[in-house]
Structure formats: structure tokens, C-alpha cells
Amino acid sequence: MLFAVKMNVEIPRDLDEQVRVDLVEREKTYCQELQKSGTWRHIWRCAGQYANLSIFDVADNEELHRILWNLPLFPFMTIDITPLAQHPSDLAAGAR
Amino acid sequence: MLFAVKMNVEIPRDLDEQVRVDLVEREKTYCQELQKSGTWRHIWRCAGQYANLSIFDVADNEELHRILWNLPLFPFMTIDITPLAQHPSDLAAGAR
Amino acid sequence: MLFAVKMNVEIPRDLDEQVRVDLVEREKTYCQELQKSGTWRHIWRCAGQYANLSIFDVADNEELHRILWNLPLFPFMTIDITPLAQHPSDLAAGAR
Amino acid sequence: MLFAVKMNVEIPRDLDEQVRVDLVEREKTYCQELQKSGTWRHIWRCAGQYANLSIFDVADNEELHRILWNLPLFPFMTIDITPLAQHPSDLAAGAR
Amino acid sequence: MLFAVKMNVEIPRDLDEQVRVDLVEREKTYCQELQKSGTWRHIWRCAGQYANLSIFDVADNEELHRILWNLPLFPFMTIDITPLAQHPSDLAAGAR
Amino acid sequence: MLFAVKMNVEIPRDLDEQVRVDLVEREKTYCQELQKSGTWRHIWRCAGQYANLSIFDVADNEELHRILWNLPLFPFMTIDITPLAQHPSDLAAGAR
Amino acid sequence: MLFAVKMNVEIPRDLDEQVRVDLVEREKTYCQELQKSGTWRHIWRCAGQYANLSIFDVADNEELHRILWNLPLFPFMTIDITPLAQHPSDLAAGAR
Amino acid sequence: MLFAVKMNVEIPRDLDEQVRVDLVEREKTYCQELQKSGTWRHIWRCAGQYANLSIFDVADNEELHRILWNLPLFPFMTIDITPLAQHPSDLAAGAR
Amino acid sequence: MLFAVKMNVEIPRDLDEQVRVDLVEREKTYCQELQKSGTWRHIWRCAGQYANLSIFDVADNEELHRILWNLPLFPFMTIDITPLAQHPSDLAAGAR
Amino acid sequence: MLFAVKMNVEIPRDLDEQVRVDLVEREKTYCQELQKSGTWRHIWRCAGQYANLSIFDVADNEELHRILWNLPLFPFMTIDITPLAQHPSDLAAGAR
Numbered sequence: 001m002l003f004a005v006k007m008n009v010e011i012p013r014d015l016d017e018q019v020r021v022d023l024v025e026r027e028k029t030y031c032q033e034l035q036k037s038g039t040w041r042h043i044w045r046c047a048g049q050y051a052n053l054s055i056f057d058v059a060d061n062e063e064l065h066r067i068l069w070n071l072p073l074f075p076f077m078t079i080d081i082t083p084l085a086q087h088p089s090d091l092a093a094g095a096r
Numbered sequence: 097m098l099f100a101v102k103m104n105v106e107i108p109r110d111l112d113e114q115v116r117v118d119l120v121e122r123e124k125t126y127c128q129e130l131q132k133s134g135t136w137r138h139i140w141r142c143a144g145q146y147a148n149l150s151i152f153d154v155a156d157n158e159e160l161h162r163i164l165w166n167l168p169l170f171p172f173m174t175i176d177i178t179p180l181a182q183h184p185s186d187l188a189a190g191a192r
Numbered sequence: 193m194l195f196a197v198k199m200n201v202e203i204p205r206d207l208d209e210q211v212r213v214d215l216v217e218r219e220k221t222y223c224q225e226l227q228k229s230g231t232w233r234h235i236w237r238c239a240g241q242y243a244n245l246s247i248f249d250v251a252d253n254e255e256l257h258r259i260l261w262n263l264p265l266f267p268f269m270t271i272d273i274t275p276l277a278q279h280p281s282d283l284a285a286g287a288r
Numbered sequence: 289m290l291f292a293v294k295m296n297v298e299i300p301r302d303l304d305e306q307v308r309v310d311l312v313e314r315e316k317t318y319c320q321e322l323q324k325s326g327t328w329r330h331i332w333r334c335a336g337q338y339a340n341l342s343i344f345d346v347a348d349n350e351e352l353h354r355i356l357w358n359l360p361l362f363p364f365m366t367i368d369i370t371p372l373a374q375h376p377s378d379l380a381a382g383a384r
Numbered sequence: 385m386l387f388a389v390k391m392n393v394e395i396p397r398d399l400d401e402q403v404r405v406d407l408v409e410r411e412k413t414y415c416q417e418l419q420k421s422g423t424w425r426h427i428w429r430c431a432g433q434y435a436n437l438s439i440f441d442v443a444d445n446e447e448l449h450r451i452l453w454n455l456p457l458f459p460f461m462t463i464d465i466t467p468l469a470q471h472p473s474d475l476a477a478g479a480r
Numbered sequence: 481m482l483f484a485v486k487m488n489v490e491i492p493r494d495l496d497e498q499v500r501v502d503l504v505e506r507e508k509t510y511c512q513e514l515q516k517s518g519t520w521r522h523i524w525r526c527a528g529q530y531a532n533l534s535i536f537d538v539a540d541n542e543e544l545h546r547i548l549w550n551l552p553l554f555p556f557m558t559i560d561i562t563p564l565a566q567h568p569s570d571l572a573a574g575a576r
Numbered sequence: 577m578l579f580a581v582k583m584n585v586e587i588p589r590d591l592d593e594q595v596r597v598d599l600v601e602r603e604k605t606y607c608q609e610l611q612k613s614g615t616w617r618h619i620w621r622c623a624g625q626y627a628n629l630s631i632f633d634v635a636d637n638e639e640l641h642r643i644l645w646n647l648p649l650f651p652f653m654t655i656d657i658t659p660l661a662q663h664p665s666d667l668a669a670g671a672r
Numbered sequence: 673m674l675f676a677v678k679m680n681v682e683i684p685r686d687l688d689e690q691v692r693v694d695l696v697e698r699e700k701t702y703c704q705e706l707q708k709s710g711t712w713r714h715i716w717r718c719a720g721q722y723a724n725l726s727i728f729d730v731a732d733n734e735e736l737h738r739i740l741w742n743l744p745l746f747p748f749m750t751i752d753i754t755p756l757a758q759h760p761s762d763l764a765a766g767a768r
Numbered sequence: 769m770l771f772a773v774k775m776n777v778e779i780p781r782d783l784d785e786q787v788r789v790d791l792v793e794r795e796k797t798y799c800q801e802l803q804k805s806g807t808w809r810h811i812w813r814c815a816g817q818y819a820n821l822s823i824f825d826v827a828d829n830e831e832l833h834r835i836l837w838n839l840p841l842f843p844f845m846t847i848d849i850t851p852l853a854q855h856p857s858d859l860a861a862g863a864r
Numbered sequence: 865m866l867f868a869v870k871m872n873v874e875i876p877r878d879l880d881e882q883v884r885v886d887l888v889e890r891e892k893t894y895c896q897e898l899q900k901s902g903t904w905r906h907i908w909r910c911a912g913q914y915a916n917l918s919i920f921d922v923a924d925n926e927e928l929h930r931i932l933w934n935l936p937l938f939p940f941m942t943i944d945i946t947p948l949a950q951h952p953s954d955l956a957a958g959a960r
Contacts, residue, residue, distance in 0.1 A: 001252045002140060003275075005336065012301060013876060014941070016257035030184040042188075044180040045097060047925045048869065048932040048943045052183055054143050054171050055138075059191075060193045060252070061335045065277035068336035075301070079336045083195075083275055084140040088150055089127040092138075097924045099947075101816065108781060109204060109267070143253045144197065144260035144271045156924070157815045161949035171781070175816045179867075179947055186944045187946035190799035195353075196341050205396060205459070221363040234343075234380075236290060236372040239445045240389065240452035240463045244375055246293050275303060276332040279340055281319040284330075289444045290469075293528065300493060348385045348444070349527045353469035356528040361416075363493070367528045371467055373449035386524060390534050397588060397651070399650045415569040426535075427570075428482060428564040431637045432581065432644035436567055437484050439522075468524040470534055473511040476522075481636045483659075485720065492685060494607070497593035508667075510697070540577045541719045545586035548720040559720045563659055578716060580725050589780060589843070592824065606764075607761040618727075620756040621675060623829045624836035624847045628759055629676050631714075637762075660716040663724055665703040675851075677912065684877060687800035732769045732828070733911045737853035740854045740912035747877070751912045755771075755851055769906060772917050799953040810919075812948040817903060821868050823906075845948055852908040855916055857895040860906075863955075 001071065002041070002084040003064055008051045013074050026072040034067065055084075097153065098137070098162055098180040104147045107172045117129040130163065151180075194233070195247065195256055202241045203268045218264040226259065235241040247276075289345065290372040291352055292331070298340045299364045314360040322355065343372075385479065386425070386447055386468040392435045395460045412415065416427040439468075481537065482503065482521070483544055484562040488531045491556050506552040535564075577633065578617070578660040579640055587652045602648040610643065631660075631668045673712070673729065674756040677735055683748045698744040706739065744757075748756045769825065770809070770852040771832055774817045778845045793829075794840040802835065865921065866905070866948040867928055872915045872923040877955045898931065919948075 011020055034040035040057040057063045068079060084091045106114055131138035140152040154160045164175060182189045203212055226232035234247040239248045250256045260271060299308055322328035330343040347354045356367060374381045395404055407438035426439040430480045454465060470477045482564045491500055514520035522535040538544045548559060587596055610616035618631040632638045644655060662669045683692055706712035716728040728734045729731045740751060779788055802808035810823040826832045836847060854861045875884055898904035904918040921927045932943060950957045 047929040058129040065335040083143040161815040239371040275335040431563040467527040622754040623833040659719040737911040816948040850909040
């Protein structure tokens with residue numbers, strides 16, 4: 001089951017620099033592990049923004065919530081979620 | 097070069113029914129030809145909406161504009177565009 | 193899996209009166225059948241509005257989309273969807 | 289009498305950690321006591337958000353206000369309220 | 385129990401003139417009967433707008449909904465509702 | 481001459497506690513004196529909000545501005561103003 | 577007593593042309609009579625918009641409402657009102 | 673050439689009191705000098721707001737920008753600009 | 769003196785086709801004549817939108833208003849205007 | 865390939881003054897180097913705002929993102945991006 005998730009990041013200027021570096025590094029590791037498991041299907045940078053557009057493939061809303069809630073940068077994010085369904089014009093759908 | 101495109105469709109109630117059916121059929125054909133050529137990379141239905149979220153892979157803004165402008169349903173759409181770039185955490189990027 | 197769905201209804205003034213009555217009747221039947229099956233868990237009227245707030249229990253986004261898309265009044269609705277997860281303070285959750 | 293209440297929580301980053309833990313704990317206790325008394329009828333986590341959607345069953349606006357105003361996390365919440373009425377399609381209403 | 389209700393009226397230009405006159409007259413009668421019964425406590429014209437701000441005193445949300453739903457001009461109104469409670473600085477409250 | 485005034489209060493968390501208590505107390509006194517003089521005709525708490533809806537009866541815009549500008553909590557308020565006029569359906573108007 | 581009033585005009589395309597011409601002419605006459613009486617103190621065109629920004633000098637909200645409500649183009653306008661008071665830096669104020 | 677300019681002021685609470693007093697005084701002097709030169713044609717307080725609506729008469733956009741940029745309170749203002757033109761109904765225009 | 773102007777076009781579906789074609793042709797001629805005279809300095813299509821972003825070089829607000837007001841498609845446009853000034857980092861400015 | 869980019873700048877008041885001066889100077893140098901290379905085609909000050917409207921000529925979204933991300937003032941900017949295409953009325957287009 002797919003969800004489009006837009007994440008806007010706004011790290012406070014007074015956050016300790018080492019804390020910031022660690023958070024960003026942990027965020028990257030966390031993201032890549034979920035890519036390897038097939039859960040975090042796509043991640044794109046929104047050009048000119050500290051933001052990304054991502055596609056998640058999860059079992060249900062609970063899994064989606066758990067993943068987002070545990071993002072290392074979650075406290076500094078604004079998150080918008082769009083539940084996705086198969087589009088009747090999607091050729092890939094027929095192949096599944 | 098990727099763009100995320102959100103298309104909201106609002107077909108007027110008084111549009112002739114046969115015209116509507118033809119437009120929707122042409123839209124589907126147009127969409128699937130662009131999927132086959134690799135230009136329309138993804139199309140998802142936004143659940144509960146007459147709307148889709150799509151990812152386009154185009155040469156430049158001119159191609160993106162020409163594709164969207166020629167959508168059979170373009171006159172009945174509201175379109176939002178987000179230019180995308182490679183995300184530093186994207187594993188797929190390294191494989192390209 | 194639960195979703196909160198807010199439906200605002202705006203039936204055009206020039207819709208044929210009999211068509212309107214039939215649509216509203218079919219909407220009611222459709223809604224009550226889904227209540228009986230346990231899918232449409234709650235439906236409340238938003239006071240002073242031609243709108244409702246509903247809770248759906250569905251298998252996935254596909255089922256949610258199919259149900260909403262087939263609402264008899266769907267062409268006259270604006271729909272907002274909020275995916276829900278279990279709240280850590282919810283006593284009912286422990287009982288499930 | 290029912291109200292839907294959406295609560296968005298934003299706890300300041302510089303709040304003392306022990307104070308935060310205590311507040312969240314008191315919030316949970318407060319919430320669960322009101323669930324036991326039948327006042328706080330439902331609480332759901334909005335997936336991917338530090339937010340909840342709740343349904344309250346209160347005697348009047350005064351009781352609703354008193355409950356929300358006394359939430360331990362009230363100073364850190366943005367709250368939206370929707371007064372609810374019985375929907376004419378609601379099967380449960382007939383059983384009451 | 386008090387509610388503040390803001391009603392914006394937008395009567396379609398092509399509504400039959402006699403129908404319009406009748407609706408406005410019925411609206412006035414309906415409004416004044418509720419004033420006499422003490423339910424529609426205040427009604428003010430918002431200066432320069434086809435809109436009013438009103439205060440209703442009702443038993444519960446059900447009564448509020450029924451009153452608003454049956455306004456002769458309801459199909460042409462946009463309605464915003466604010467549930468009110470007693471303010472701790474209100475002198476009149478002590479006198480009740 | 482009447483104005484509806486919506487006041488949203490947001491007192492900064494780091495304001496000295498005694499300062500806060502004094503301000504709130506002065507606000508209450510200020511409000512009640514204006515009630516006694518008949519200027520601050522109504523004040524209602526917006527349920528679930530640190531906000532009020534008030535009705536002022538003033539000689540002109542100058543008096544309205546002076547009253548609001550001198551509210552002890554003015555620096556911490558967001559204020560919306562709606563000029564009110566007599567409504568043609570208002571029964572009370574005839575009695576004045 | 578001064579008010580700033582922003583009027584946006586949107587005349588329906590299907591309004592009879594002669595009706596439109598008459599309305600615009602009556603609007604101009606109405607406006608200029610109020611200028612001569614000193615009530616409509618200023619009127620400026622908002623560049624590139626079918627809109628104006630005006631300053632009215634009226635006795636009270638009732639007069640402001642009556643003037644705006646009777647504008648020949650009132651049914652086709654969206655109106656925003658800002659009550660004005662004397663500014664402490666205004667040199668002209670001292671001369672009054 | 674005229675511009676309407678709306679200035680909303682929000683001075684941070686932790687600004688040094690003497691700095692604040694000096695800024696407000698310099699703002700007043702700056703404003704009044706431009707009134708004397710005929711550039712700052714009108715300034716009105718928006719009732720109940722720390723805001724003003726002003727009319728500037730400048731040679732061009734460059735002069736407008738230079739004047740606003742050099743306002744002592746500029747760093748604490750949100751500014752909206754409306755370019756104005758002569759209105760065809762303006763009687764004063766014929767007299768110029 | 770420069771202005772950035774964003775024009776969104778929405779031609780009603782029921783406009784006579786020949787009228788539409790003529791309007792669009794006249795719009796193009798009008799636009800190109802102003803380009804030749806140096807007034808309409810730039811015009812770009814907003815990709816995927818029936819909209820353009822343009823830069824005008826005019827003597828004053830009056831000229832800007834007259835040009836926009838006389839656009840053949842003006843009745844079907846929504847227009848946003850941004851007055852521009854020279855930027856201190858602009859190299860081209862030094863060369864002028 | 866052209867993009868219109870609107871940059872709003874908001875430098876925190878408590879940023880060290882020397883840091884601020886250095887950032888603004890580096891921003892200017894960065895901007896002018898991109899002007900010399902033909903990438904930053906236009907930069908205009910939005911009158912009365914700490915903001916600019918710019919036109920970039922880049923190879924693709926990646927280059928646009930890299931340029932914006934590396935702006936010395938990027939952490940203090942809000943950025944809006946509009947992808948541009950050639951307009952059918954643009955005379956300059958024929959000359960390219």
C-alpha cells in the first residue's frame with residue numbers, strides 16, 4: 001500500500017552543530033535501511049527546498065506512522081501525507 | 097530530469113456525456129503512450145479524489161509544458177508542479 | 193485500518209429534483225449497507241453544514257478509494273482524508 | 289452531545305526534559321480517566337503527525353471547554369472543534 | 385448553551401425574483417419567531433456585507449443543526465460556527 | 481455603534497510568572513470596568529481556545545482603537561474586528 | 577470617522593450589455609455625489625485590477641453599511657473594510 | 673505616482689526598551705519629514721492593530737523602495753503594496 | 769520602471785469558438801506590439817499552466833494600468849503585480 | 865532552461881552582526897559570479913521587501929538545486945520556484 005509523503009525540514013539555528021550532524025547522518029542511515037527493505041520506495045529532493053517527496057510501501061497506517069514518528073529529524077519536520085491507490089491508466093499495474 | 101505533477105480533474109457536469117467518455121479514453125491512451133516511452137514514469141490515484149500524482153522524466157521545461165498542455169483533460173485540470181532533484185540519501189542514485 | 197473522512201456536499205441548484213431525491217436515497221442505502229458490514233464505522237453530521245465526518249475501517253487504500261469513488265454523491269463532494277493509527281493513550285486499544 | 293476535536297501538539301524544544309515527560313504522563317492519565325467515564329469517546333493518532341483526532345461526549349459547551357482548557361498539554365496545542373449532530377443515515381442512531 | 389454563527393449569503397443572480405422575495409420574507413419570519421422564543425438571541429448585520437453575525441441559545445448541537453438546516457436561505461449560505469462558553473471576566477455570568 | 485472583536489491570546493512561555501498573573505488580573509479589571517460602563521457589551525469564551533468573542537459599543541473608531549490598544553494583554557493578542565450594523569430582521573432594533 | 581474600503585468588481589459575462597452600461601453609469605453618478613458631499617473622500621483604481629481602494633468619512637457603521645449596500649454594483653462586488661483611526665504621527669491630525 | 677502601503681509592526685518583546693523607544697521616535701520623525709515634503713500623503717492607524725495604512729506619492733518604484741527600506745522599524749514590519757492609478761469616477765482627478 | 773506581472777487565464781468553456789480564436793489572436797498582436805516598443809520586456813509561459821510571467825517597463829502606474837486593462841483577454845485573467853526596483857547585486861545596473 | 869525564483873530573506877535579529885555582514889557580502893559575490901557566467905540572468909529587488917525576483921538559466925533541476933542550496937543566505941530564505949517555457953507570443957524566441 002503506497003503513500004506519498006512530503007517532508008519539509010527546518011532545523012533550528014541554535015541546535016548544537018554536532019547534534020545536527022549526528023541527526024542528519026542517522027536520518028540518512030535510517031532512510032537507506034528502509035530503502036533496502038523495499039519500504040521507502042522513492043525519495044526525491046524538492047529542488048531549491050530543504051524538503052523531499054517520498055513514496056512509502058507499507059502494510060498499513062500503523063506501519064506508516066511508526067516509520068515517520070521514528071525519523072531522527074521528525075521533531076523538525078512538517079509532514080503531508082497522501083494515500084495512493086492504483087490508477088486505471090497505470091500500465092505497471094497490469095504487470096503486477 | 098524529474099518533475100512531480102499533481103493533477104486535479106473537475107469535468108463540468110454539463111459536458112456532453114459522449115464527449116466526456118471520448119476525452120477520458122483519449123487521456124488514457126495519451127498517458128499510456130507516454131508511459132511506454134518512459135516519459136510518464138509513475139501515475140498514482142490520490143485515494144478518494146478525482147486526482148493523480150505523477151512523476152515525469154523529461155528533457156526540459158519545454159517538454160514538460162508541451163506534454164501537460166496537450167493532455168486531453170488539460171482544460172479541466174488544476175496542475176501543481178514540483179521540480180525534483182536527486183536526494184543525497186537515495187540509494188538508487190548511486191546505481192545510475 | 194481506520195481513516196477519518198470529511199465529506200462536504202454541494203448539489204447544484206439546477207439538478208433535476210427527482211434525480212436529486214434518487215441520489216440522496218441511493219447515498220443513504222449505500223451508506224447503511226457499509227455500516228452493516230462494519231466498514232463505515234461512524235457517520236456524524238457536522239452541525240449547521242451539509243457535511244459529515246465519518247470513520248472507515250478498510251483493508252487498504254484501494255478499498256477506501258473504491259468506496260468513496262462509488263458514493264452516489266461523489267461528483268458533488270469535496271473530500272478530505274486523514275489516515276488514523278492507534279493512539280498510545282487509547283484504552284480500547286488494549287482490549288482489542 | 290458530541291464534538292470532534294483535532295489537537296496538534298508542538299512542545300517547545302527547550303522545555304525541560306523531565307517537565308516534558310511529566311506532562312505527557314499526566315496527559316495520558318487525564319485522557320484515560322475521561323475515557324473510563326465515557327466522556328472521551330474516541331482518540332486516534334493522526335498518522336505521521338504529533339496530533340490526534342478525538343470524539344467527546346459532553347453535557348454542553350462549558351464542559352467541553354473545561355476539559356480542553358485543563359489538558360496538561362493545552363498550552364502547547366492548537367485545537368479545532370467541530371460540533372456534531374446525528375446523521376440521518378446513521379443506523380446506530382435508531383438503536384439509541 | 386450559546387453559539388456564535390456567521391452566515392454569508394450569496395443568492396444566485398438567476399433565481400426567480402418572486403422566489404427570492406418569498407425566501408427573504410420567510411427567512412425574516414423564521415428569524416423573528418426564534419427571536420421571540422429566546423433562541424436567536426442576537427442578530428447583527430456585518431457592515432458592507434450580505435452577512436450576519438448571530439448568537440444562538442440552544443439546548444444542544446442537535447437543536448442548533450435543526451435550526452440552521454431549516455433556514456429558508458440555508459442553500460445559499462456559508463456558515464461558520466463557534467461554540468461559546470462563559471468567560472471568567474463576564475460580570476453578567478455572576479448575575480445568572 | 482457596535483463592533484464584534486475576536487481576541488486570540490498567546491502569552492509567551494518565558495514571561496515571568498508574576499508578570500503574567502498581574503497582566504491577567506489587570507485585564508480582568510479593565511474588562512469589567514468597561515462592562516460596567518456599558519462599553520464592553522458582551523464577552524464570551526471561545527470553547528477550547530485561549531480566545532474570546534466580544535461586542536463593543538463605542539462612539540467611534542477612535543474609541544474602539546484606544547480601548548483595544550490599552551488592553552493589558554494587547555501585546556500578546558491577535559485581533560479581528562467586524563463593524564456591525566442593525567439587521568433588518570432584528571426585533572430588538574424596533575424597541576430601541 | 578474613516579474607513580478604508582477595498583472593492584473588487586466581477587460583473588458576470590452574461591449580464592445584458594445595456595444593463596451593464598447602465599449599472600456602471602449609475603455607479604459613477606452615485607460615487608460622485610458622495611464625493612461632492614464629502615463622504616467618499618478618496619477613490620483610487622488598483623492598477624491592473626477591476627478594483628478600487630476608497631476612503632469613506634461617515635457618521636457611523638450604519639451609514640457606511642447603507643452606502644455600500646446601495647452601490648449599484650454591490651451584487652457584483654467583494655468588499656473588505658478596515659476601520660481607521662488617527663495615527664499618532666499624522667501631522668494633519670494636529671491641524672484639525 | 674501613488675501607492676497604498678499597509679504596514680504591520682511586530683516589535684520583538686526582548687528588544688531593549690530604550691532601543692525600542694528610540695526606534696519609535698525616529699520612525700515618527702522620519703514619517704513626519706516625508707509628510708512635510710508631500711511624499712507621505714496619508715497615514716492612518718488601523719483600529720485595534722499595531723498597523724497603519726499609508727498613501728505615498730513618489731517618482732517611481734525606486735523611490736518607494738528606498739523610503740520603505742529606510743524606515744527605522746522596517747526590520748519589524750510586514751509590508752503590502754498596492755500600486756494605484758487614477759479612478760475614472762474620481763472628481764479630484766479632473767481638478768488636477 | 770519595471771513591474772513583474774503574473775497573468776492566469778481562464779477562458780469560459782462556453783465562449784464562442786470564433787470569439788475565442790479572435791481574442792487570442794488580438795492578444796498576441798497586442799503583446800507583440802508592446803514588445804517591439806520595449807514596454808513588454810519579457811514574457812514567459814509558466815510550464816504546465818495557462819499563465820505567463822511578464823516584465824513590463826512603463827513610465828508609471830497609470831501606463832501599467834492602461835496596458836493591462838486593455839488586454840483583449842483581461843476579462844478572463846487574474847493578475848498579480850510586483851513593483852520591482854534595482855537590486856544592489858545586479859551587475860547590469862552598473863552598466864546602465 | 866529558465867526558472868523564475870522568488871527569494872524572501874529573513875535574517876534572525878540575534879545573528880552576530882559580523883556574521884551577517886560576511887554572509888551578505890558572500891551572497892553578493894556568489895550572485896555576481898553567476899551573473900557573469902550567464903546563469904543568473906536577472907535579479908530584481910521586490911520594492912519594499914527584503915526579497916528578490918530572479919531568472920535562472922540552468923541545464924536542469926540538479927543545477928538549479930545546487931545553486932540555490934549553496935546560496936550563503938539559503939538558511940534564512942523562503943524560496944518559490946516557477947519553471948518557465950517559451951511563450952508563443954514571445955518575439956525574442958524567434959530570434960534565438
